[in-house]
Amino acid sequence: MVAEKKAKKTADNINARLALVMKSGKYVLGYRQTLKTPRAGKAKLVIIANNTPPLRKSEIEYYAMLAKTGVHHYTDNNIELGTACGKYFRCCTLSITDPGDSDIIRSMPQEQQPAA
Amino acid sequence: MGKFMKSGKVVLVLGGRFAGRKAIIVKNYDDGTQDKPYGHALVAGIDRYPRKVTRSMGKKKLKQRSKVKSFVKVLNFNHLMPTRYSVDINFEKTVVNKDIFRDPALKSKARREVKAKFEERYKTGKNKWFFQKLRF
Numbered sequence: 001m002v003a004e005k006k007a008k009k010t011a012d013n014i015n016a017r018l019a020l021v022m023k024s025g026k027y028v029l030g031y032r033q034t035l036k037t038p039r040a041g042k043a044k045l046v047i048i049a050n051n052t053p054p055l056r057k058s059e060i061e062y063y064a065m066l067a068k069t070g071v072h073h074y075t076d077n078n079i080e081l082g083t084a085c086g087k088y089f090r091c092c093t094l095s096i097t098d099p100g101d102s103d104i105i106r107s108m109p110q111e112q113q114p115a116a
Numbered sequence: 117m118g119k120f121m122k123s124g125k126v127v128l129v130l131g132g133r134f135a136g137r138k139a140i141i142v143k144n145y146d147d148g149t150q151d152k153p154y155g156h157a158l159v160a161g162i163d164r165y166p167r168k169v170t171r172s173m174g175k176k177k178l179k180q181r182s183k184v185k186s187f188v189k190v191l192n193f194n195h196l197m198p199t200r201y202s203v204d205i206n207f208e209k210t211v212v213n214k215d216i217f218r219d220p221a222l223k224s225k226a227r228r229e230v231k232a233k234f235e236e237r238y239k240t241g242k243n244k245w246f247f248q249k250l251r252f
Contacts, residue, residue, distance in 0.1 A: 032194075039155065039193055040146060041119035059197075066120040066198055 014074070015084045017102045018047075022086050025100025029085065034060065034095040038067035043095045046071045049078040052092045060093055121146065121157060121193060126201040126246055129161060134187055137161050138246055139196075140203050142188075142212055155193040158214055160207060160230045163187045165249045166238055182238060184247070186230040188212060188223070203243045205233050 021027055028037055037043035046064045048057055050073060064071045074081050082091040121127075125141045139161025148154045164185035169178050211229045216222040238247050 035194070036155075039119070039121055039198075063198070066200060 013107070014072070017107070018084050019086065020102040021096055021099055023100070025096060025102060026098035027085075027094055027096045029087070029091045029094045031056065031060075031093050034093040035063060037095040037097055038063045038069050041067060042097045043067060043069045044099060045069065045096045047074050047081070047094050047096070048072070049074050049076065049081045049092045051077040056092070119146070120198055121155070121196075124202045124204045126199045126203055127157075127159060127196040128199065128250065129159070129189075129191065130195045130197055132189075132191075132195070134161060134163060134189065136250055136252060137163060137187075138250060139187075139189075140205065140246075142207055143214070144193075152190075152192075156190055157193065157196065158188065158190050158212070159196070160186060160188045160212060162234060162247070166235075166247055182235065184231055184234045184238060186227050186234055188216065188226050188230060190214065190217065201243075201245055203237070203246050205237055207233060 028034055034043070034046060038046070043064070046060060046069055048060055048071060052060075061071050063069075074084075076084075078090040078092040081094065082089050085091060085094065121141060121144050123141050123143055127139055127141060129135055129137050129139055139159035142158045142160050144155075144157040145152070146155050148156065162184055164183075166184050167181035169181050173181070208229060212226045216226045234247075237243060
């Protein structure tokens with residue numbers, strides 16, 4: 001029960017933080033561009049929707065591991081992730097290159113740790 | 117965070133004639149150049165992997181089966197899959213560089229230099245993963 005409530009709270013948290021990044025920071029949406037950003041060393045956080053094909057998911061995780069970038073597995077699917085970004089299209093992967101005013105970078109990895 | 121497409125990194129070639137082969141980044145051009153406005157790298161890789169050898173084989177057979185055919189190519193980063201492995205072989209920068217692709221004689225010279233270095237490294241038994249064919 002407590003775990004469920006916490007999960008819901010963190011989902012809202014990340015949505016709010018994403019909205020802030022959309023407004024104030026720099027990001028890239030889409031598979032091709034999110035592969036480019038860790039290669040260039042520019043990605044700060046990579047977010048993957050939960051219904052990305054497992055091969056693609058592991059490929060992005062591998063790139064992020066090589067670049068020592070955090071990966072966040074979004075708890076919803078690509079439709080929801082697109083909506084969370086305020087876009088009218090689906091988005092399976094996104095990469096944050098500059099968080100702007102948001103504290104998404106600092107808080108997300110901490111939540112990742114217990115899961116990992 | 118950390119840029120990882122650096123020289124010495126082992127990459128897999130994803131497309132073209134050498135698809136599925138392992139290669140080493142010799143020099144990377146992250147921001148591209150005039151005629152290639154995208155991130156790309158000069159890679160040196162293995163075209164034909166050395167065959168399996170066993171203890172019961174004679175010297176001559178061993179030598180034949182340890183031959184490596186190499187290639188040099190300039191590839192877009194999009195067509196490379198980086199790995200966590202790296203091999204540090206120092207290729208002669210004068211022999212293996214970007215200008216060789218204009219002249220076939222220079223290109224084969226570069227390939228021979230790469231081949232020699234690869235065979236030398238294979239014989240020492242280091243970087244075993246690099247000299248094994250990727251099964252897919």
